[in-house]
Amino acid sequence: MVQISINLTHEIMTMISVQEAQTIILQLVESLQEKEVISLDEAMGRILAQPVSSSLNFPYWDNSAMDGYGVRFEDVNQSNLDYPIILDIVAEIPAGIHPKLSIQSGEACRIFTGAMLPNGVDTIVMQENTRPEENKVIILSPPNYLGEFVRKQGIFYQAGTILLNSGIKINESEMAVLATAQCSTVRVYRRPRVAILSTGNELITPAERLQPGQIVDSNQYALKAFILKNGGVPITLGIIRDEPEMIKQKILEAINTADIVLSTGGVSVGDYDYIETILAELGGEIKISGVAMKPGKPLTVAKFDNGCIYFGLPGNPVSALVSCWRFVQLALDKLSGIKGDYEPKLITATSADELSSNGRRETYIWGQLKLINGEFLFTLAEGSQNSANLINLASTNGLAILPIGVTTIHQGDIVTVLSISR
Numbered sequence: 001m002v003q004i005s006i007n008l009t010h011e012i013m014t015m016i017s018v019q020e021a022q023t024i025i026l027q028l029v030e031s032l033q034e035k036e037v038i039s040l041d042e043a044m045g046r047i048l049a050q051p052v053s054s055s056l057n058f059p060y061w062d063n064s065a066m067d068g069y070g071v072r073f074e075d076v077n078q079s080n081l082d083y084p085i086i087l088d089i090v091a092e093i094p095a096g097i098h099p100k101l102s103i104q105s106g107e108a109c110r111i112f113t114g115a116m117l118p119n120g121v122d123t124i125v126m127q128e129n130t131r132p133e134e135n136k137v138i139i140l141s142p143p144n145y146l147g148e149f150v151r152k153q154g155i156f157y158q159a160g161t162i163l164l165n166s167g168i169k170i171n172e173s174e175m176a177v178l179a180t181a182q183c184s185t186v187r188v189y190r191r192p193r194v195a196i197l198s199t200g201n202e203l204i205t206p207a208e209r210l211q212p213g214q215i216v217d218s219n220q221y222a223l224k225a226f227i228l229k230n231g232g233v234p235i236t237l238g239i240i241r242d243e244p245e246m247i248k249q250k251i252l253e254a255i256n257t258a259d260i261v262l263s264t265g266g267v268s269v270g271d272y273d274y275i276e277t278i279l280a281e282l283g284g285e286i287k288i289s290g291v292a293m294k295p296g297k298p299l300t301v302a303k304f305d306n307g308c309i310y311f312g313l314p315g316n317p318v319s320a321l322v323s324c325w326r327f328v329q330l331a332l333d334k335l336s337g338i339k340g341d342y343e344p345k346l347i348t349a350t351s352a353d354e355l356s357s358n359g360r361r362e363t364y365i366w367g368q369l370k371l372i373n374g375e376f377l378f379t380l381a382e383g384s385q386n387s388a389n390l391i392n393l394a395s396t397n398g399l400a401i402l403p404i405g406v407t408t409i410h411q412g413d414i415v416t417v418l419s420i421s422r
């Protein structure tokens, strides 16, 4: 690692640090309180708004963990190859049956994995340790302990205990819990509404014919995908020309319909960069107007009286996404009702490549994070690290972070990497 001492220029002094920006943003965001009841089938990806418990025990009843024979432990625990115990098979119990009989001393039942135990049975002998003979079974080796291969009622969870906490995201494993607890409906937080708009005279849609000087609006698609991936409802408002009145109208519409607004472009110092002025004119309180990071420097954040939080993201495609990964992600997590510490997922990795920065802003370098033999390795994306190069941003799952003052991370050095979930 190579460090420099830097003279802070006026530009850097007016920008806040990434950490300060994170703190401000998280202070602005309040978690949604509105809840809705949805069907279990629709619950994937949603945030649980109440703890889940059940009147059921888990397992629901004593059942067998093996295909074999249900026995009384005291009958068979002395069994061995020289003096094998022989029991009468008095019943066959497949899974799904409620056995009504009671197994007496000297008796066994044929039983299968998942089948409910009858009264009297306290242990299962797996069939590999037995030899059936007509309506009898020979126990070739005794069980290791009383209750072997029995899944006792309530041994995993007892009725009434909390199975899932409020504020967790429902993924596949939580879906299984909700299903097994027979929650056919689930109370969740409503999804955050996120308005997305692109500003710029040069922008066209992917379907339009490209004319010299134009550029396709990729940000709209990137941001929509990001919002969908994070459980929000994207409200795409399209492309707005660099026309202050038109931008004003769209922003007004956006802040009145969404919890968060993401716009791209128009936040730097150019003659057509109107966003910050318009936000202020509309009564937005400008909380951030520049962060000492690269890319993502001109990030503008404002809060409106109705609670809406406006992120004016830089227009450069990489800058826009890096700002989302670093800041909007945390804001969305908190807004969504997810309980957590709202901290970026930072991973310590070894750098496979030399990484460089001018050391003047906290620099985010995109690439691949791989787990190799239990250790994380960061590989630089091939090609240019230019904030307009959205092509080599594809497949990025990690952003190596070079703090202010650090100009070089040598190959083999340790580097902190922001992990991006894919």
Ligand SMILES: Nc1nc2c(c(=O)[nH]1)N[C@H]1C(S)=C(S)[C@@H](COP(=O)(O)OP(=O)(O)OC[C@H]3O[C@@H](n4cnc5c(N)ncnc54)[C@H](O)[C@@H]3O)O[C@H]1N2
Pocket: 198, 199, 200, 202, 203, 215, 216, 217, 218, 219, 220, 264, 265, 266, 267, 268, 269, 270, 273, 295, 296, 297, 298, 313, 314, 315, 316, 317, 319, 387, 388
């Ligand atoms: N004199 C200075 N110029 C610039 C500075 C600076 O400090 N002084 N900062 C640079 C940095 S850093 C960034 S980042 C950009 C931010 O620009 P804006 O947020 O004002 O965005 P635009 O000027 O509208 O566009 C920048 C760039 O991005 C392209 N773009 C815009 N929207 C989209 C979209 N929806 N999809 C794809 N690409 C888009 C646009 O064509 C421009 O190339 O400012 C620097 N300038």
Ligand code: MOO
Pocket: 293, 294, 295, 296, 297, 298, 314, 316, 319, 320, 387
């Ligand atoms: O801050 Mo800009 O995002 O470096 O290109």
Ligand SMILES: [Mg+2]
Pocket: 265, 266, 267, 268, 269, 270, 272, 273, 315
């Ligand atoms: Mg600009």
